[in-house]
Amino acid sequence: xxxxxxxxxxxxxxxxxxxxxxxxxxxxxxxxxxxxxxxxxxxxxxxxxxxxxxxxxxxxxxxxxxxxxxxxxxxxxxxxxxxxxxxxxxxxxxxxxxxxxxxxxxxxxxxxxxxxxxxxxxxxxxxxxxxxxxxxxxxxxxxxxxxxxxxxxxxxxxxxxxxxxxxxxxxxxxxxxxxxxxxxxxxxxxxxxxxxxxxxxxxxxxxxxxxxxxxxxxxxxxxxxxxxxxxxxxxxxxxxxxxxxxxxxxxxxxxxxxxxxxxxxxxxxxxxxxxxxxxxxxxxxxxxxxxxxxxxxxxxxxxxxxxxxxxxxxxxxxxxxxxxxxxxxxxxxxxxxxxxxxxxxxxxxxxxxxxxxxxxxxxxxxxxxxxxxxxxxxxxxxxxxxxxxxxxxxxxxxxxxxxxxxxxxxxxxxxxxxxxxxxxxxxxxxxxxxxxxxxxxxxxxxxxxxxxxxxxxxxxxxxxxxxxxxxxxxxxxxxxxxxxxxxxxxxxxxxxxxxxxxxxxxxxxxxxxxxxxxxxxxxxxxxxxxxxxxxxxxxxxxxxxxxxxxxxxxxxxxxxxxxxxxxxxxxxxxxxxxxxxxxxxxxxxxxxxxxxxxxxxxxxxxxxxxxxxxxxxxxxxxxxxxxxxxxxxxxxxxxxxxxxxxxxxxxxxxxxxxxxxxxxxxxxxxxxxxxxxxxxxxxxxxxxxxxxxxxxxxxxxxxxxxxxxxxxx
Numbered sequence: 001x002x003x004x005x006x007x008x009x010x011x012x013x014x015x016x017x018x019x020x021x022x023x024x025x026x027x028x029x030x031x032x033x034x035x036x037x038x039x040x041x042x043x044x045x046x047x048x049x050x051x052x053x054x055x056x057x058x059x060x061x062x063x064x065x066x067x068x069x070x071x072x073x074x075x076x077x078x079x080x081x082x083x084x085x086x087x088x089x090x091x092x093x094x095x096x097x098x099x100x101x102x103x104x105x106x107x108x109x110x111x112x113x114x115x116x117x118x119x120x121x122x123x124x125x126x127x128x129x130x131x132x133x134x135x136x137x138x139x140x141x142x143x144x145x146x147x148x149x150x151x152x153x154x155x156x157x158x159x160x161x162x163x164x165x166x167x168x169x170x171x172x173x174x175x176x177x178x179x180x181x182x183x184x185x186x187x188x189x190x191x192x193x194x195x196x197x198x199x200x201x202x203x204x205x206x207x208x209x210x211x212x213x214x215x216x217x218x219x220x221x222x223x224x225x226x227x228x229x230x231x232x233x234x235x236x237x238x239x240x241x242x243x244x245x246x247x248x249x250x251x252x253x254x255x256x257x258x259x260x261x262x263x264x265x266x267x268x269x270x271x272x273x274x275x276x277x278x279x280x281x282x283x284x285x286x287x288x289x290x291x292x293x294x295x296x297x298x299x300x301x302x303x304x305x306x307x308x309x310x311x312x313x314x315x316x317x318x319x320x321x322x323x324x325x326x327x328x329x330x331x332x333x334x335x336x337x338x339x340x341x342x343x344x345x346x347x348x349x350x351x352x353x354x355x356x357x358x359x360x361x362x363x364x365x366x367x368x369x370x371x372x373x374x375x376x377x378x379x380x381x382x383x384x385x386x387x388x389x390x391x392x393x394x395x396x397x398x399x400x401x402x403x404x405x406x407x408x409x410x411x412x413x414x415x416x417x418x419x420x421x422x423x424x425x426x427x428x429x430x431x432x433x434x435x436x437x438x439x440x441x442x443x444x445x446x447x448x449x450x451x452x453x454x455x456x457x458x459x460x461x462x463x464x465x466x467x468x469x470x471x472x473x474x475x476x477x478x479x480x481x482x483x484x485x486x487x488x489x490x491x492x493x494x495x496x497x498x499x500x501x502x503x504x505x506x507x508x509x510x511x512x513x514x515x516x517x518x519x520x521x522x523x524x525x526x527x528x529x530x531x532x533x534x535x536x537x538x539x540x541x542x543x544x545x546x547x548x549x550x551x552x553x554x555x556x557x558x559x560x561x562x563x564x565x566x567x568x569x570x571x572x573x574x575x576x577x578x579x580x581x582x583x584x585x586x587x588x589x590x591x592x593x594x595x596x597x598x599x600x601x602x603x604x605x606x607x608x609x610x611x612x613x614x615x616x617x618x619x620x621x622x623x624x625x626x627x628x629x630x631x632x633x634x635x636x637x638x639x640x641x642x643x644x645x646x647x648x649x650x651x652x653x654x655x656x657x658x659x660x661x662x663x664x665x666x667x668x669x670x671x672x673x674x675x676x677x678x679x680x681x682x683x684x685x686x687x688x689x690x691x692x693x694x695x696x697x698x699x700x701x702x703x704x705x706x707x708x709x710x711x712x713x
Contacts, residue, residue, distance in 0.1 A: 004308045006341045007282055009378045010417050011176065013396070014041030014092065015349065015385035015409065018101075019080040020050045022386065022398055024073045027080055029400030030386050032089050033382055035397075037406065038413040041176065042084055043092035043381050045099045047107035048156050051075055055111070062155035063109055067163065081167060085174050089168075092284070094179035095160045097153050098132070098187075102352075102390040106132035106187070111398070111511070112152060113139030119146050121186055122708040124193040124238040131314035132187050141187050143198040144265040145207050149321055154272050161276035170280035170497070178281050179345075180269045183288035184262050185315065188452045190295045192240060192255065192445060201261065204232040208628050211257045223249045223546035240447050244462040246248045246547040248515065251462075252442040258296035263305035263465040270307060286345035289315050292331055293473060294441030297450040300338040311345025314372065316399035318351065321698050322638055322657045323586035325371050327454065330480050330492075336428070336491040337501065342376050349382035349405065350394035360393035362404040363699065367375050367655075369412060370701035374642045382409060403433075415703065419679045425646035429609040432601065432657040433508035434479050437495055437520050438543050440513045465514035467539050471580065472513035475538050478582025479509050479597075481589055485637045486598035487611040501525045505532070507605035512538020512580060516552065517545050523551045524639060529570025533604040534548035538580040575600065589636060607669035610652060612641035615693065620660040639664045639696075643706075650706040652676065656696035663695045674708035 017034065034042060051054060053071050054064025069076025083198045084091050099107035113131045120128040120140040131139040142149040167173035186195040193207065201207045212222070212231045225246040228234050236254045244251055270283055284304045287297055292312070303310045312331055316324040347369070351360050356646035369380060384391050387398040396407040417424045430452040445451065447469040448458040457477065485489040492510065493501045496517055502508060508527065523542070528534050534553075541552040553574060558565040567574045581593040601608070601645075614637060623629050638657040641664075643650060656662050668690040676685045676692060680703065685692060687708070696702055 003304075003306055004282055007309065009343075010259070010342055010413065011041050012379035012381070013413060014043050015039060015093045015382035016043045016045075016346070017385050018044055018388055019077065020047065020074045021388035022074070024069070024076060024079070024160075024489040026399050027083055030396060031083055031089070033400050033406065034089065034385060035087055036402075039409060041090045041092055041381070043177075044080075045092060045101055045107070046077060046093060046095040046160060047099050047101070047103060048095075048097055049103065049105065049109055051077065052109055062152070062159050065159055081163070085167070090169065090174050090176045090609070092177035092179060093160075093164055093175050094182065095157070096179075096182060097156050097442055098182050100132060100182055100187075103270055104133055108132075108139075108142075110139070112142055112149070116148075117603070118199070119143060119148050119420045120198065121189060121195045121710055122140060122197040122199075123189070123195060124197060125284060126197060128487065129186070129189045129195060136394070143196055143200060144184070145261055145268075146198060146200045148305065150268060153269065154460070157269075157272045157276060161273060161278050164273075165277040165456050168278065168281055173605065176282060178273065178278065178283055180285045182301075183286055183658055184266065185288055185290065185295065185297050185439075186258075188450075190258075190451050191449050192447070193238065194249075196258065197236065197238075201257075202236055207261055208236060209259050211260045212253070214260075215253070215256075218358045225250075225547070241462050244446070244464055244547075245543070246614050248443070248464065248543070248547040249545055252439065252545070255294070255296050255442050257447055259298045259301050262296065263301050266302065266305035270305075270395075270571045271691050284345065285310055287312045289313050289454055290452045291448075291454045292334065293436070293476070294438070294443075294445035294448070296445075297333060298438070300525075303339055307342065309341045310339065311343045313346035313383075314344050314345075314368075315348040316368055317434045318360045319659070320364060320368045320371070321586070323657075325331070325657055326481050326484075326586055327479075328372060329375045330477065331520050332372065332377055333480070333490070333492040334494065336376040337436070337494045338497050343379040344372060344377055345379075345381055346383040347372070347380040349409075350384055350387065350391055352390060360405070362408050365405045365408045367699050367701055369408065370653065370703065371655060373416070374428070374640065374655060374701065378424065380412075415679060420651060421648040422646055425648065426644040426651055427646070428489070429643045429645055430505070431488040432483055432490050433493045433502055433505040434476065434483070434604050435510045435520075436476070437510075437513075437517055439515050439517050440476070440511060443515055444470045444473040460699065465539070465542055467514050471538065471583070472511045474513035474516075475580050475582045478584065478589065479511065479537070481586060482582050482594055482597040483509075484600075484640055485589060485594045486601055487613050487637060488601055488605070489640075489642055495520045495523055499527075501531075502527050504530075505534065505605070507533045507600065510534060510536045510576075512536050512540065514539050514542050515545070516541035516543075516550060518550060521550055521552060525569070528553060528572040528574055530607075531571035533573050533575060533600075535577065535600055537577045537582065540576065540578070579584040587634070587636065587638075588709065591635060594636065608667075609643045609669050609671070610641040611667045611669070612639045612654070612664050613637050614639060615663040615665055618658045618660055618662050620658075634658060641666055651679075652704045652706060652710055653701055654694055654696060654704070655701045656698060659698050661695065661697050663693055666692050666694060671706065671711065672708060673706040673711055676704040677707060679703045679705060
């Protein structure tokens, strides 16, 4: 698959306008408000079911479709496209075939989701799974690689590609991006047993066996405890056991197969469009806000399948909680580690439903966006730009009235592209690495019954070597918070994707687990021997990806009950803490664990690029339901300082996550700026001996240029 060049971020920034959910009388006014923001790219779903007005027949293989508004003015897509072109804007054309979008059946035609059960996703009991219209519990989800379903996709694309091809920017038009389906993940059925046991996959010679043949070549090479005469004899797991060991690869391969199948589906969709003359456009797809670490939506594989870019959909409640920030930051760090380009394909603007207990403020939207930029997100597509059914408090009303949050969208291009020399060249600087080994998270995913519940951290069966699934993943999540509360910033190193970033850090953390890929073990051994420090928190790794015995780093496991063991290896060392230290929830982290991480940073890591700590313990008082009040004391450091560097400049994001204004002491490492320039106000703040105190409002982010001798910018 030919890979397209990475786009320029300014060309990606945009917001979602859904013409079919607006009265056409207001289309132009809404587009004028869009122009006023300085954003460039309108995104819009073009929904199959929305334009469907009649059943398929020989003359209409995808059904009778109305794109001119003959049956309803809201269906006049051609007029809307003309208005976008006349406004000088660009367009991300999102034609599914699945759209989700709080629509009946996710905007699939009814005959697809209510049709032949043989076409649908099957669960472990060979039952068709619930489709998107969950409220009514009607309909199912087509199986991605079923040839009948793919033929329906081909018919739909044949219709919309006639509209797309002549309007491509490469052909003198304005369509620059094309969404290859939407949130590809079996909807909310991405749990281990929930999908996809359709015979097209698991019958002898099906796609599951094609995947195994591509991966292993022959049955003799399968790394399973049981032996098979032929690959076609392998059946997928249909239960989650209490324990798993030597057969771990049989279970994880079922998860890896789903990634393989979804990537094959993405590639099929792209080839359909290309066969219809849709080329020289940025193909993209998006990830739903599920836990991305172990579910079968591996980011670099999806990116490779599109040949273009992939984005993550961020939805957070207002005001964004500290746990919400940490979840966003962790996902963005994983994207930075594995993708050519990091961006959000849907970024919450407003919220579900119109009747809210509290308004979605411009402060929240500004803070949420800047938190994302601070952690490496290069562009945002806000969802939604306007109110519509099932959605309220967007930047403009359904009639085009601007809200205070409209100003957030308008100020963002000015901040990133006018006040910063080259936003695309800036990269976040990190102080320590946290190792991501997919195998550990696949262990979690085997047991997790609902990965779409991204606020829940699953711990349970199956156990490996007596260790429950989920403990390593939970440790991984928590380590990022401990490092940040110690005043530093952590990078993700996806060790099986690219180990090169390890060499940029003198200290790395590995969540403890009995499982570790054999290749990862070799990489980590070389890393430590070269003079670096690896800290393992939790169980000592003893098994590889096939459940075979593994000698971790070539070392013997220390005996005894000491709280910590330090083992020399080459020029470096392994520090093993047998007890996990990061199992608590956000804002409940153990203070002694934060102190332990801070001490490890002082002893083994380089000085943080920018260390941050509150000047004093932050306190506040809230009234309680039923009367009275309560004083809250937060002894943890909920400030973040993230330095971005490029050959041209250094930019600093300073975040206050407390619900109360706070003053922070910042200490610079190697850099010695003489002043910080506030990019919002232009104020210059002197820096003395590498230190500065900044007073930051609650739940907000200030952005600064660094100035001084030897600094760029």
